Amino acid sequence: MNETKKMNETNETSEANEANEASETLASTRNACDPVAIIGFGIAGYNAATGLRMQGYKGTIDVFSTNDMCPYSPIMTSYYASGNASYQDCFPWDQDKIDRLELTVHDLCPVQQIDASSHSIHTPKGTFPYSKCIVASGSAPACLPFAAECAYGPLVLRTMQDAQTLHDALAEEGCKRVLISGASMVAVKMLEAVLRTGKQATLVGRQSRILSRSAFPEAAERFERCVLAQGAELLLNNSIEHMSAIEDAAHPFGRILRVKFSNGEEREFDLVLVAHGMKSNLGFLDKGIDCQEGILVDEFMRSSNPDIYAAGDVAQAREIVSGERKVVGIFKNAALQGQCAGRAVAAELAGMAPDARFAYQGSLMSNTITCNDALFLSAGACTVPDNGHLETDVDEEITVVRLFEGDRLIGFNISCDHDQPGGRAYELSGMLTRQIREDASR
Numbered sequence: 001m002n003e004t005k006k007m008n009e010t011n012e013t014s015e016a017n018e019a020n021e022a023s024e025t026l027a028s029t030r031n032a033c034d035p036v037a038i039i040g041f042g043i044a045g046y047n048a049a050t051g052l053r054m055q056g057y058k059g060t061i062d063v064f065s066t067n068d069m070c071p072y073s074p075i076m077t078s079y080y081a082s083g084n085a086s087y088q089d090c091f092p093w094d095q096d097k098i099d100r101l102e103l104t105v106h107d108l109c110p111v112q113q114i115d116a117s118s119h120s121i122h123t124p125k126g127t128f129p130y131s132k133c134i135v136a137s138g139s140a141p142a143c144l145p146f147a148a149e150c151a152y153g154p155l156v157l158r159t160m161q162d163a164q165t166l167h168d169a170l171a172e173e174g175c176k177r178v179l180i181s182g183a184s185m186v187a188v189k190m191l192e193a194v195l196r197t198g199k200q201a202t203l204v205g206r207q208s209r210i211l212s213r214s215a216f217p218e219a220a221e222r223f224e225r226c227v228l229a230q231g232a233e234l235l236l237n238n239s240i241e242h243m244s245a246i247e248d249a250a251h252p253f254g255r256i257l258r259v260k261f262s263n264g265e266e267r268e269f270d271l272v273l274v275a276h277g278m279k280s281n282l283g284f285l286d287k288g289i290d291c292q293e294g295i296l297v298d299e300f301m302r303s304s305n306p307d308i309y310a311a312g313d314v315a316q317a318r319e320i321v322s323g324e325r326k327v328v329g330i331f332k333n334a335a336l337q338g339q340c341a342g343r344a345v346a347a348e349l350a351g352m353a354p355d356a357r358f359a360y361q362g363s364l365m366s367n368t369i370t371c372n373d374a375l376f377l378s379a380g381a382c383t384v385p386d387n388g389h390l391e392t393d394v395d396e397e398i399t400v401v402r403l404f405e406g407d408r409l410i411g412f413n414i415s416c417d418h419d420q421p422g423g424r425a426y427e428l429s430g431m432l433t434r435q436i437r438e439d440a441s442r
């Protein structure tokens with residue numbers, strides 16, 4: 001992709017005016033003609049650029065990207081790794097579509113620091129001024145303490161590089177035994193990828209059920225039965241305590257991985273994959289911006305700093321069931337938040353208040369998880385509140401668990417033995433999702 005070098009200079013800082021409120025100081029140093037900066041060129045970043053242009057912003061948009069490719073979808077990485085999607089399938093937008101946005105994309109240019117007081121962004125390629133900045137840097141796999149002293153770094157799944165590494169490892173015939181640590185959505189996607197390549201797949205999870213953060217026991221249990229029927233091995237209530245790489249010149253990877261589990265058992269594997277959750281990429285942020293697990297934002301994705309916005313896996317926006325601000329890391333939220341942030345920035349730079357019609361309506365956690373033929377769908381809350389109760393219906397094909405708080409539906413799970421696109425499970429999921437939204441608004 002093209003890179004247009006921008007002037008490597010920062011704005012002049014304001015005259016000494018220390019008694020002023022921080023926001024007044026910021027306003028005085030900002031030059032509205034400076035580019036809008038977008039940090040991160042993923043789903044949220046791309047949609048932020050779209051929102052800016054849709055709202056009529058004609059100025060320069062500087063996009064800072066860690067890589068040199070079009071925005072990719074992490075959702076597709078497991079399908080590519082197993083050979084069930086092409087490399088190209090991982091890129092939702094082609095170069096022509098991106099070119100029409102007239103962006104100045106700074107490839108291989110990770111942001112190292114935002115300096116809010118001087119309205120500047122520091123990167124290895126220089127310092128860039130901004131008028132408004134949209135942080136859309138996503139999240140990264142959480143760290144893995146058990147592997148600290150092992151020369152082998154377990155594989156994770158987030159970037160296209162991760163997907164390529166897993167793809168190549170699974171394509172190796174001598175790779176036969178694969179261990180997946182974790183039992184979340186990403187772990188199940190990894191499990192599906194391994195099963196699809198015909199390898200022996202073992203999943204180890206600390207909890208007594210898979211998908212324990214989103215599934216109620218009866219729905220999880222049905223999903224587990226389907227996964228076991230596909231030949232997977234589940235080691236639950238268990239975890240990796242230690243892992244070592246034993247050199248073996250005859251092995252295609254030059255080593256075997258010896259794993260000690262918390263139940264005392266020791267086993268050997270050819271590959272260890274890890275999915276221990278995601279953490280928002282916030283390391284470069286100015287200390288003055290209010291953050292918890294993500295950047296706290298309002299309904300226009302504005303942070304506590306008037307010129308810094310956030311969208312996607314890095315943003316902690318209102319969640320509709322609890323009414324609290326949460327990071328809800330799913331594709332749809334990233335897209336909607338990105339567009340909302342872009343529109344709001346464009347309006348404010350044009351001297352107007354953001355249009356209430358384009359305010360962010362709030363996040364709703366939802367999952368669509370398959371493991372070959374097995375299907376799990378969920379939305380909303382997944383812990384039972386004090387005045388809550390569960391209602392469960394089971395038939396020969398499907399288990400439905402509804403979570404109520406008083407008479408309000410606040411969450412559900414559907415486990416289905418056969419994934420039929422457009423089938424009964426999807427229809428019911430759509431209906432229950434609408435009901436959660438309606439109940440949340442009353």
Ligand SMILES: Cc1cc2nc3c(=O)[nH]c(=O)nc-3n(C[C@H](O)[C@H](O)[C@H](O)COP(=O)(O)OP(=O)(O)OC[C@H]3O[C@@H](n4cnc5c(N)ncnc54)[C@H](O)[C@@H]3O)c2cc1C
Pocket residue numbers: 039040041042043044045064065066067072073074075076077078109110111112136137138139157158186189281284311312313314328329330331332334368
């Ligand atoms: C394996 C996997 C499967 C998933 N499956 C689903 C699914 O089925 N359905 C669903 O809804 N969601 C799914 N998700 C979640 C979904 O992919 C994310 O919620 C979504 O990608 C978030 O978009 P984003 O733009 O915030 O982050 P990303 O798409 O990750 O983009 C952020 C970009 O910012 C870049 N960046 C990071 N730091 C910097 C920096 N300092 N400077 C510049 N750039 C930076 C990153 O490299 C990245 O390119 C899945 C995620 C994974 C990992």
